[in-house]
Amino acid sequence: MAGLSVCAQGQEHARQAQELAGQLGLPLMEDAAGCKVGALLVVGDEGISLSAGQLSMRADFSRLLRRLRPAALDHELLVRATRVRGVKEPVAVDATAGLGEDSLLLAAAGFSVIMYERNPVIATLLADALKRASQLPELASVIGRMELRHADSIRELPGLAPDVVLLDPMFPARTKSAQVKKKFQLMHLLEGPATDERELLGAALAARPRKVVVKRPPKGPLLCGVKPSYSLTGKAVRYDCLVPPRRTEA
Structure with missing residues (x-):
């Protein structure tokens, strides 16, 4: 930058x-x-x-402790959107990890999470947060299920076979800047809205997951115009869930 x-x-x-x-x-x-x-x-x-x-x-996972309680996790829209049945140790790939808050929720819900972040500064902030959180007894076990990879997920996704792929292309900047949280104002300084959404979605589907979950604004357009199998919508976010044809296990 x-x-x-x-x-x-x-x-x-x-x-x-x-x-x-x-x-x-x-x-x-x-x-x-x-x-x-x-x-x-x-x-x-x-x-x-x-x-x-x-x-x-500053990325700080300790701020999310209240949301990590089992009763609270059950009400998290992200957890509901990514839930897969019949898998004891599910694996999720957060292809656009950012500051890792969504990954933390997934890890607390029982997923092993592989996080990809290609922006070196954002990856640095996330790595620092993971290091600090791993030293907290109440977070250590959750952090132990999170792995950060400073790489472009578009290149690496096709070689993986996770249960879930989470895509969170950065939302376009809002016109009313006063309504934008400072976190997103600063994130937009480092990395603008995604311009390779089609490649990102293609790579996610090429990974042959059970489900691709796309994070969007509640009234935002579909990613690449692809209609989801179903959606879960809250006040601040919508999760579009794409369920590909069932993969054949080797």
């Missing part, structure tokens, strides 16, 4: 910030106050955060 720099919040994080800047090929800024334009990846006591102007974002 043009204009993105790395800085440390405190001298004790200087080395980690330097290593991160080298890994991502980004400039290292010793004085964050000197950054007047662009955005910053800030390495601090609470992990790695992304900030731009007055906006700041």
Whole structure:
């Protein structure tokens, strides 16, 4: 991302910030106050955060603990949309992982989740969140079912055979910016709405899953115009479920 720099919040994080800047090929800024334009990846006591102007974002799975309780999970629309019957240890691929919140819900619901994130900065934020969450007793077992792969899922999906593939192409920017959460404002700085949706859907179907689940705005268009087998719609999101013909087990 043009204009993105790395800085440390405190001298004790200087080395980690330097290593991160080298890994991502980004400039290292010793004085964050000197950054007047662009955005910053800030390495601090609470992990790695992304900030731009007055906006700041850090992936933090501990905020979702309340939603991970069994009774709460039963009411999660995503969990209902991805549920598969007759599979004791289901495997899901989150092909567009983002900050991993959907993957966390799936892992808490019993899925082993393979997460793909091709944007290096978003993958860095997600990896940092996974590392911190793995150290929390209440999250360690869930995190243990989540695997992050910094790669393009379009290339790798056809070689997999998961039970479920989750697709969440980033929604187009809304016209009323005041209604856009800061997380999505910052995410749009890093990565715009998907332009390869047809390739993404084709790769998901080529993986021969039991189900492809597509996350969309409640009144948003169908992904690539493909009609789902059924949909589950909530106030903020709709899940279109595509059930391909039953695969033949080898």
